[in-house]
Amino acid sequence: MNDVNASHYNLPPPQITDQNRPFWDGAKQNRLMVLRCEGCGRHRFPPVPCCKRCLSTHASWTEVPGRGTLWSWAVIHRPYFPGALVPYQVAIVELDEGPLLGTNIINARDENMRVGAPVRVAFKQIENDLTLPVFELVD
Amino acid sequence: MDRLKSLSRKVAVVGVGTSAYGKFPDKDATALGVDAFLAALDDSGVSRDQIDGLVVHRAPHIQRMSEMLGLRTRYMSHPAGWGAQSGVEVIQAVAALEAGLANCIALIYADDGGSRNHVYGGPSFRKGPMQDPFEPWGYTAAVTRLAMLYRRYSHFYGTKPEQLAEIALTFRHHANLNPAAIMHSKTMTLDDYWAAPWIVEPLRRNDCCLVNDGAVCLILTRKDRAADAKKKPVYIAGFGEFEDFEEHDLLWGPDFGFSGTQRAAKQAYEMADVSHGDIDLLCAYDHFAPTIFFQLEGLGFCKQGEAPDFIAGGRIRVGGDLPINPHGGHLSESYLLGWTHHAECIRQLRGECGARQVKDAEIAQYSNPGVPMSTIIYSV
Ligand SMILES: [Zn+2]
Numbered sequence: 001m002n003d004v005n006a007s008h009y010n011l012p013p014p015q016i017t018d019q020n021r022p023f024w025d026g027a028k029q030n031r032l033m034v035l036r037c038e039g040c041g042r043h044r045f046p047p048v049p050c051c052k053r054c055l056s057t058h059a060s061w062t063e064v065p066g067r068g069t070l071w072s073w074a075v076i077h078r079p080y081f082p083g084a085l086v087p088y089q090v091a092i093v094e095l096d097e098g099p100l101l102g103t104n105i106i107n108a109r110d111e112n113m114r115v116g117a118p119v120r121v122a123f124k125q126i127e128n129d130l131t132l133p134v135f136e137l138v139d
Numbered sequence: 140m141d142r143l144k145s146l147s148r149k150v151a152v153v154g155v156g157t158s159a160y161g162k163f164p165d166k167d168a169t170a171l172g173v174d175a176f177l178a179a180l181d182d183s184g185v186s187r188d189q190i191d192g193l194v195v196h197r198a199p200h201i202q203r204m205s206e207m208l209g210l211r212t213r214y215m216s217h218p219a220g221w222g223a224q225s226g227v228e229v230i231q232a233v234a235a236l237e238a239g240l241a242n243c244i245a246l247i248y249a250d251d252g253g254s255r256n257h258v259y260g261g262p263s264f265r266k267g268p269m270q271d272p273f274e275p276w277g278y279t280a281a282v283t284r285l286a287m288l289y290r291r292y293s294h295f296y297g298t299k300p301e302q303l304a305e306i307a308l309t310f311r312h313h314a315n316l317n318p319a320a321i322m323h324s325k326t327m328t329l330d331d332y333w334a335a336p337w338i339v340e341p342l343r344r345n346d347c348c349l350v351n352d353g354a355v356c357l358i359l360t361r362k363d364r365a366a367d368a369k370k371k372p373v374y375i376a377g378f379g380e381f382e383d384f385e386e387h388d389l390l391w392g393p394d395f396g397f398s399g400t401q402r403a404a405k406q407a408y409e410m411a412d413v414s415h416g417d418i419d420l421l422c423a424y425d426h427f428a429p430t431i432f433f434q435l436e437g438l439g440f441c442k443q444g445e446a447p448d449f450i451a452g453g454r455i456r457v458g459g460d461l462p463i464n465p466h467g468g469h470l471s472e473s474y475l476l477g478w479t480h481h482a483e484c485i486r487q488l489r490g491e492c493g494a495r496q497v498k499d500a501e502i503a504q505y506s507n508p509g510v511p512m513s514t515i516i517y518s519v
Contacts, residue, residue, distance in 0.1 A: 012262070014275040046272035052385070074286035075340035080261030080279045087337070090278045092287055102273025115294040132275060 001075065001087050008126045009088045011081055019047045022061040027131040030123045032066040034099055035059040043097040066121025066133070068095040073105060073113060093119050093135050104134045112137055143377075143410045148518065150233040151365040151372035154183025154245075154358030155485045160321050160473035163352050164254040168198040172249030173207055175354035183358045184369030185243060190358070192241030194218070194228050197476065198249040198354075214241035222426060225477035226505060226513030230378045232359050242364060248478040249354035257350060282347055282427060286339040289429035292395060293341070296444035298432070300341070302451070304332045306428040307345040307470055309456050314467025316457065316495035321349055322471040346428040348469035355478035357485070373485045376502070376518040377411025379403030382511035399512045400437020407504075411516040415440055418516075419500040420487055421461060422480035424507035425468040431455075434506050438514065457495050465495040477507050484517045 016024050023045070026033035034045040039056025043064065050057045073091035076084075091105045105113065106122060118138040125131045156178025158171045166174075172195065180187060192214035195201040201217040214235055218224045225248065232244045250257075257263070260280025292298060311327040314320035327345065335344040365372040381403040408414060415438075423434045432446035440461065441449040455463040466472045466483040473479050484503035486492055506514040 008275075009277055011275065011277050020272070072287035072290045074283050074290060075337065076277060076280070076283060077337040077340065078260070078280075080258065081277070082262075084277065087340070088277055090273070090276055090283065102276050102278040104276050115291050134276075 001089060008124070008132065009085045010083045013127075013130060023047070024130075026061070026063065027123060027133050028129070030131070031063045032121045032133050033061045034064055034095070034097065036062040043095070043099055045099040045101060064095060064097050066095070066135075067138075068093045068101075068119055068135075070105065070113065070115060070117040070119050070135075070137070071100055072115060091135065101133075104132075106134050106136050108137050140406075140409060143406065144412075146233055146237055147410050147412070148374040148376050149362050150236050150359055151362055151368070151374050152357050152481075152485050152517070153360055153365050153368035153370070153372050154179040154185060154356070155482045156180070156182055156356040157319065157479070157482055158249075158352075158354040160319060160351055160353040160475075162253040163251070166251065166352070168249040168251045168352075168354070169200060169204055169207065171251065171352060171354035172198050172204055172247045172356070175249065175356035176208060176245060176247055179245065179356035179358050182370065184367065185358055185360070189243045190245050192232070192235065192244030194232065194244060194246040196220070196224055196228060196246070196248040196478070198247065204247065210245075212241070214244060220476075222424070222476050223507045223510055223513060225481060226378070226507055226515055227380060227511065229357070229359070229375065229481065229515055230380060230513065233375050233378070236359060236361050243358065243360040246357045246359065247354065248356075248475055250475060251352045253349075253351035253353075259350075280339065282339045282342060285427040285429055286342045288395060288433075289427075290341055292429060292432065296447065298447045301329065302447035303341075303346065303428055304329060305450055306425070306431050307332060309450070310425065310464050310468040310470040310472075311345070312456060313465050313495055314471035316493075317466050317472060318493075320467040320472040321351055322467060342427060342429075345470065348426045348474040349471070351473055351475075353473050353475050353479075355475055355482050357478075357481055371489050371519060373488045373517050373519055375515060376413065377407040377409070377516040378514065379406035379410070380511050380513040381406075382509050394443075395433040395436070396508050396512055397433070397437045397443060399509060400434060400506070400514075401439065403512050403514050404438045404506075407514045407516050411502075411518065413502055413516060413518075417502050418461065418504050419502050420465060420484070420497045421463045421504045421506065422466075422468075422483050423463055423505075424477045424480065425464060425470050426474070428470065430508045431463065433508055437508075437512070438504075438506055457497055462497050465492065465497055477505070480505050481515070484515075488517060488519045
């Protein structure tokens with residue numbers, strides 16, 4: 001399987017917009033940022049316009065410790081993105097604060113991958129101005 | 140429930156038409172839709188001038204389709220391309236007919252995605268509702284979502300790979316009995332199944348639907364007008380639609396759609412006044428094999444986590460207790476977003492299915508997983 005370090009599988013770079021820029025700026029400083037609802041405190045990511053719990057449209061970016069559990073993972077064998085280095089692994093982690101994040105689990109041996117395994121955030125600098133929050137298994 | 144029950148068995152499917160299935164680069168979706176419409180019209184005995192409602196799904200231009208068919212309509216609907224839309228459109232057509240918005244509705248689904256090499260992932264899928272935010276990590280494609288869900292499911296319930304394989308093997312066996320199926324002449328053994336490549340692990344190629352061209356047309360009318368139909372009318376006895384978005388965040392909820400499916404099914408069974416034992420066959424949306432487990436459990440044919448054992452021993456094969464997708468489903472007959480499953484329900488209840496006919500079938504159920512989950516009970 002291809003390693004996340006290898007030019008990150010040749011995937012297209014993120015499309016950075018005003019809505020998600022704080023997430024990517026935070027990652028460059030090795031900080032994991034998600035939105036926190038100013039109405040009820042619920043955390044959410046990706047950035048969507050309102051909180052599904054209280055419907056408040058007011059939210060602020062906040063740093064979270066990046067602890068959670070492995071929700072699931074899969075290995076993509078088909079190059080959906082032209083030139084992508086397949087096969088590669090993608091994962092979903094569930095942050096302790098609630099949001100599900102799409103990500104990659106790095107430095108993990110297959111036999112240690114397990115639904116519910118504790119994970120913590122790590123940061124991979126892909127290019128000068130692109131750092132990707134990824135996760136690793138916690139022993 | 141009284142209002143819903145008043146709709147039970149009031150509307151019938153009187154015509155079913157399907158185009159050929161495969162790749163037809165010389166035809167676009169609209170042309171395929173015309174093939175299916177003409178076949179359904181002939182099947183029904185209804186005249187073109189009696190049709191005053193039109194639903195066109197997936198094919199890009201409803202006005203072009205209407206013009207080509209020379210229709211005069213007072214009910215038109217052109218839903219977006221959601222996979223789950225076929226059940227919703229049938230349900231809405233029942234309500235529209237009973238409300239008098241139309242007297243006779245043709246519902247046409249047509250797609251030329253096979254010839255266009257439509258890929259359900261990557262850049263062409265970027266406008267999809269689920270995939271955008273996690274693309275930078277390589278997350279894309281409907282199949283990845285299902286692979287993730289199945290990984291979780293098999294973790295919780297200890298499902299073995301050969302138990303998942305039974306779904307693809309069953310539907311391929313059914314396709315081998317169905318001359319219209321794309322995979323009609325291709326048999327598959329368990330060794331063949333293992334030998335096929337991963338698409339997104341833990342799902343192999345044969346756990347994933349075909350991508351092909353084709354079209355389906357259903358003609359629906361009220362009971363008082365169904366008596367003139369050429370063939371035995373098949374009634375819509377019950378239906379349900381539900382989705383629980385409270386826990387949705389980009390992926391299906393944590394329970395594999397169980398609670399939503401359960402609520403939709405409860406309404407449908409109550410409305411139709413039938414129970415699980417009355418269902419002679421199930422046509423369940425199978426864009427990816429694991430959805431069969433999720434639907435069987437949500438619909439209540441077995442408890443959560445029991446579906447892999449439930450399907451063992453030929454139970455879901457034609458001749459078993461609960462045949463599922465006798466036509467071969469999306470995995471092995473044709474992938475037309477659930478519409479082929481409605482067509483199969485009707486044809487089975489009419490007794491037209493030859494080698495794959497479910498004996499004495501009187502009640503057939505259609506279902507799809509989200510979004511939204513919907514289910515329909517057809518009865519003669
Ligand atoms: Zn809130």
